[in-house]
Amino acid sequence: MAATRAMAVARQTTCCLLSKRPFSLSSKSHITNLCFNNKRVFLSSKRVFSCRAIYNPEVQIKVEGQPGTLDYRVFFVDNSGKKISPWHDIPLQLGDGAFNFIVEIPKESSAKMEAATDELYTPIKQDTKKGKLRYYPYNINWNYGLLPQTWEDPSFANSEVEGAFGDNDPVDVVEIGQTQRKIGDILKVKPLGVLAMIDEGELDWKIVAISLDDPKASLVNDVDDVEKHFPGTLSAIRDWFRDYKIPDGKPANKFGLGNKAANKDYALKVITETNESWAKLVKRSISPGELSLV
Structure with missing residues (x-):
């Protein structure tokens, strides 16, 4: 990992859609021609797919089950109807210097949604505890979700953040734009900073970002x-992230890096390192354990 830290953050490793083969993209290219889609597409099978992929209108979502139930799942599908993994198959970057961000929890929501990293195609579902659906004690005030093709390695102790180990999940993003998004939206965002949250000894990065379509x-x-x-x-x-567990009788979360948000360059370093950890994971250079790589 020391070699990782020496890498220039101006270049990011990423993968093609529907491919797990890494390649390198320059972050110097410019952002043009954003495509916005928010329409419903009816296929011959009578199943309803909602297409809300800003960067790629060919990626759609397929909802199974009812919201607020244990069976509720939001799957991602390609334009042939084949399920794909939002964690593994959506590219981290498209070469324009921005990153793809997948919304799990829209702002002003309280249901604790997450990518089911141990299920096939890693759909978005509501988190559970002891068989019951989990909710935050109060609404989250920003759009919240994940960066695809990133992974916080639980075997790596970060010497810069109190030796905390990764939390075995994709990297989280807090998107601060004014628009309330929807579950499954894929936004182009630019990182602005990062908070190093330590949750019960595990390092849980929070990238602060903004969608490129925000005013x-x-x-x-x-x-x-x-x-x-x-x-x-x-x-x-x-x-918010420090205190949200306190109503459940748990201690407050802590933060490394001086209890402050680090700058954009540090956020890019975190993204680079966790993308490389993800690449090792999908190559099985690191044991996936119960994680789904499909």
């Missing part, structure tokens, strides 16, 4: 810009 996106390019144009947001995010 303020051009104004914020690093962590200092967030405080200028979204005053109080960084401390609000930290405090």
Whole structure:
């Protein structure tokens, strides 16, 4: 991992859609021609697919079960109707310097949704505890989800963050834009900073980002810009994730890196390292354990 840290963050390793073969993309290219789709597509099988992929209208979602039940799943499918994994098959980057972000929990929601990393095709589902659905004690105030093709390695102790080990999940993203998104939306975002949350001894990175279609996106390019144009947001995010377990009788979460959000360069370093960890995982250089690689 030491070699990983020496890598320049200007280049990111990523993979093609429907392929797990890594290749390298430059982050210097410019962002043009965003495609927005939010329509319903009816196929001959009478199943309803909702197409909400901003970067790629060919990726759709297929809902199984009812929201608020143990059977509820949000699957991702390609334009042939074949299920794909939002964790493994959606590319991290498309070569324009932005990253793909998959929404699991829309802002102003309280259901604790997550990618089911131990199930085939890693659909989004509601988290459970002792057989019951989990909810946050209060609504989350930002769009929340994951970066595909990233993985926080539970065998790696991060010497920069109190020696904490990865939490065995994709990297989380807090998207601070003004629009309430939907479960399964795929947004192009740019990272602005990162918080190093330590949850019961596990390192659980929180990338702070903004969607490129947000009206303020051009104004914020690093962590200092967030405080200028979204005053109080960084401390609000930290405090929310610090305290959300307290109503359940658990201790507050902690944060490394001086209890502050690190800058964009550090966030890019985190993304690079966790993408490389994911590449080792899918190559089975590291044992996947119960994780699904399909």
